Amino acid sequence: MTTAQEAQREAVKHPLDDLLRTERIPHIWCPGCGIGTAFSSCLMGMKESGIDLDNTVMVSGIGCSGRGAGYVKLDSYHTTHGRAIPFATGMKLANTDLNVVVFSGDGDLFAIGGNHFIHAARRNVDLTVVCVNNFNYGMTGGQVAATTPHLAKTTTTPLGNPDSPFNLPLLAYACGASYVARWTTLHARDLTSAIIEALANPGFSFVEVLAPCPINYGRRNKEKPLDTLRLFQEKSIIKNNAHPTELDVDWERGVVLGTFVNNPRPCSTDMYDKVCRLEEKPPKKSAA
Amino acid sequence: MTGDVACAEGALAAGCLFFGGYPITPATEVAERMSHRLPEIGGTYIQMEDEIAAMASIVGASCAGAKSMTSTSGPGFSLMMENLGLAVITETPCVVVNVQRAGPSTGLPTQGAQGDMMQARWGSHGDYEIIAMAPASAQEIFYQTIDAFNLAEKYRTPVLIMTDEVIGHMSERVVIPDAKEIKTIERVKAKGRKDRYRPYAAGALGVPPMANAGDGYKVHVTGLTHDEMGYPAMTVEAQAVMMERLMGKIQNNRDDIIRxxxxxxxxxxxxxxxxxxxxxxxxxxxxxxxxxxxxxxxxxxxxxxxxxxxxxxxxxxxxxxxxxxxxxxxxxxxxxxxxxxxxxxxxxxxxxxxxxxxxxxxxxxxxxxxxx
Incomplete structure (x- = not known):
């Protein structure tokens, strides 16, 4: 190879190539989809955080975001629908040296996997959970989700969603997550910083990433790809430490982004070692 | 001791270091014993939020390198079928104990039966081969649990112990031998150049050597149909190749497995x-x-x-x-x-x-x- 070719090759090399299974590219995500940006920020955060990447694993569930684990050049586990968190919990508890990142979607983590999320947060299992929230089930063609805004149209709510969506940061906060943040794919640098903070928190960290799904969600709700990003720009309000009850996704009123909880407390394995392992306890005082 | 307790002791003798539990009659005593014993020996017990999570946790723990187990009965066994399939397709060693009670549904929670035998064979969707054992005494469940772990590690497969309420709750004399008399088998680990490792290429007996998370091999493990690299391969041909090896590693070693x-x-x-x-x-x-x-x-x-x-x-x-x-x-x-x-x-x-x-x-x- 000539020097010129090498230089050209170097010029097109993506800064995250060393963290990607480049032979698996192109990825399956649609044009205009936000998952790639969320994924890229997540990898950038992992890289910049300085954690030992040889001891870092990514676990995903099922769905569009669930394909994340398939593209990262780390030990990566693409599990069953909704079960990324309990699978990751087993991994972390079996080998506490591992840094475990769960990268998955809103349907996977909060509908079918909702029970697992609330319990992992309650226990403060040392996981970093990144949820790409694109407001619908994209992989199956755009059905209503637990995050679909009220009255939004999907293939299974053709006249509009009769239900209300979850406020995910509020849920995470209420369940005991020790780090909670929300950004959009338009806020890639803030998102990367949030991932770095989440990885540094020795406990259950939750980062919600609002992302456009132009093909399945946008198309049915009169949102062109740029319209969604414009919404993210014009209707978002950055307010760190906002109270989690103010965090409903309501684009009319504006959607609050930022870091809402950063309150480290002992994680589940620390508490297990302290409470359940007898040798850690001081000897009992003699009755005499 | 009771069969349930003997089962837990057998797991510990086999080197089990992770137990993901969920209470259910008549299997609860297995989980209780493990919750007392595992922290003493550097292992971990966790009571998960349901049996779906319990099963998912033991598959994850095994991928991280720990011999892992869960126990349940009919209703929980039904919930475990999803991730049992994940363990089958990802070839993750683990042991699932089903202390059977009468069904269907909630049935007779405190009374024994052997009604989950076909569920053990076919309960998760799709074609697969599985190993299921059936102990006839508390002493046998001790040894069979060790054997179950050994088969799971040797063939990289979930192994089921299909016991029942009577064996589980009956107290019998159990002799626990010295540790040196117990033969344990460990999974064949990946070795050699990391850039040449093919995570799902057949090794001896048709079983691929396994790299645990953190071993440095940067494996990709998926429940999707996959090729030798472990990468999703959505083709008729890939499905046929994968299924032939998955079925074959059990079918071709029947003489070694059947007891x-x-x-x-x-x-x-x-x-x-x-x-x-x-x-x-x-x-x-x-x-x-x-x-x-x-x-x-x-x-x-x-x-x-x-x-x-x-x-x-x-x-x-x-x-x-x-x-x-x-x-x-x-x-x-x-x-x-x-x-x-x-x-x-x-x-x-x-x-x-x-x-x-x-x-x-x-x-x-x-x-x-x-x-x-």
Missing amino acids: YEEFMTEDADYIIVTYGVSARTGRAAVEEARAQGIKVGMLRLITVWPFAEEKIRDLASKVKGMVTVEINLGQVHLEVERCVAGRVPVKLVGHPGGTLISPDTVIHTIKQEFGV
Whole structure:
């Protein structure tokens, strides 16, 4: 190879190539989809955080975001629908040296996997959970989700969603997550910083990433790809430490982004070692 | 000790270091024992939020390198089927104990049965092979649990211990040998150049050497149909190649995996085919029938899956009739019928569950059905 070719090759090399299974590219995500940006920020955060990447694993569930684990050049586990968190919990508890990142979607983590999320947060299992929230089930063609805004149209709510969506940061906060943040794919640098903070928190960290799904969600709700990003720009309000009850996704009123909880407390394995392992306890005082 | 406790002790003897539990009668005592013992030896017990999570957690723990187990009964076993399939397709060693109770649904929570035998074989979706064992005493469940871990590690597969409420709750004398007398098998680990490792390329016995998370091999593990690299491969050809090896690693090693015990079969005119707690009925029936001058023998299946087809066919060619004794309304019996293939009459001595089958019922059936 000539020097010129090498230089050209170097010029097109993506800064995250060393963290990607480049032979698996192109990825399956649609044009205009936000998952790639969320994924890229997540990898950038992992890289910049300085954690030992040889001891870092990514676990995903099922769905569009669930394909994340398939593209990262780390030990990566693409599990069953909704079960990324309990699978990751087993991994972390079996080998506490591992840094475990769960990268998955809103349907996977909060509908079918909702029970697992609330319990992992309650226990403060040392996981970093990144949820790409694109407001619908994209992989199956755009059905209503637990995050679909009220009255939004999907293939299974053709006249509009009769239900209300979850406020995910509020849920995470209420369940005991020790780090909670929300950004959009338009806020890639803030998102990367949030991932770095989440990885540094020795406990259950939750980062919600609002992302456009132009093909399945946008198309049915009169949102062109740029319209969604414009919404993210014009209707978002950055307010760190906002109270989690103010965090409903309501684009009319504006959607609050930022870091809402950063309150480290002992994680589940620390508490297990302290409470359940007898040798850690001081000897009992003699009755005499 | 009880069978449930002996099972937990067997797991510890086998090197189990992770248990993902969820309470359910009559399996709770397995989880309780593990919760007391694991932290003493550097292992971890966690009580998960449901049996779906319990099963997912043990698959994850095993991928991180720990020998792992869970225990349950019918309703929980149903919930575990999803991630049992994940363990099958990702070839993750683990052990699942089902202390069976009468079903369907909530059924008789405190009373034994053997009604989940076909669920053990076919409960998760798609085609697959599985190893399932059936202990007949507290002592045997101790050794069988060690054996289950060894088979799981050797063949990179989930192994099921299909016991029942009676064995689980009955107290019997259990001898626990010195650690040095216990043979344990560890998974074959990946070795060599990391850039040349193919995570799902067949090794010895058709089983791929395994890299755990953190070993530096940067594996990708998926529940999707995958190629030798572990990468999703959505083609008819990839499915065929993957399935052939997944099925083959069990089917081609049947002689190493299948375990059974014969009791007075050499000169028998009639054979009782049974397993688990019903083998105690079977043994008593053989002894009583012999006392009455009827030559009855017993084939006790120690591994129910894969099925001891060759042995059943062999016995069918030598006897006048066979009976299957099991506490369900005909599950393993269907397999016995299939293998006997009409060579001799085969009758079921079954029961809908909640109690053991009496040896008298077995003898009565043999007399009545075979005109002895």
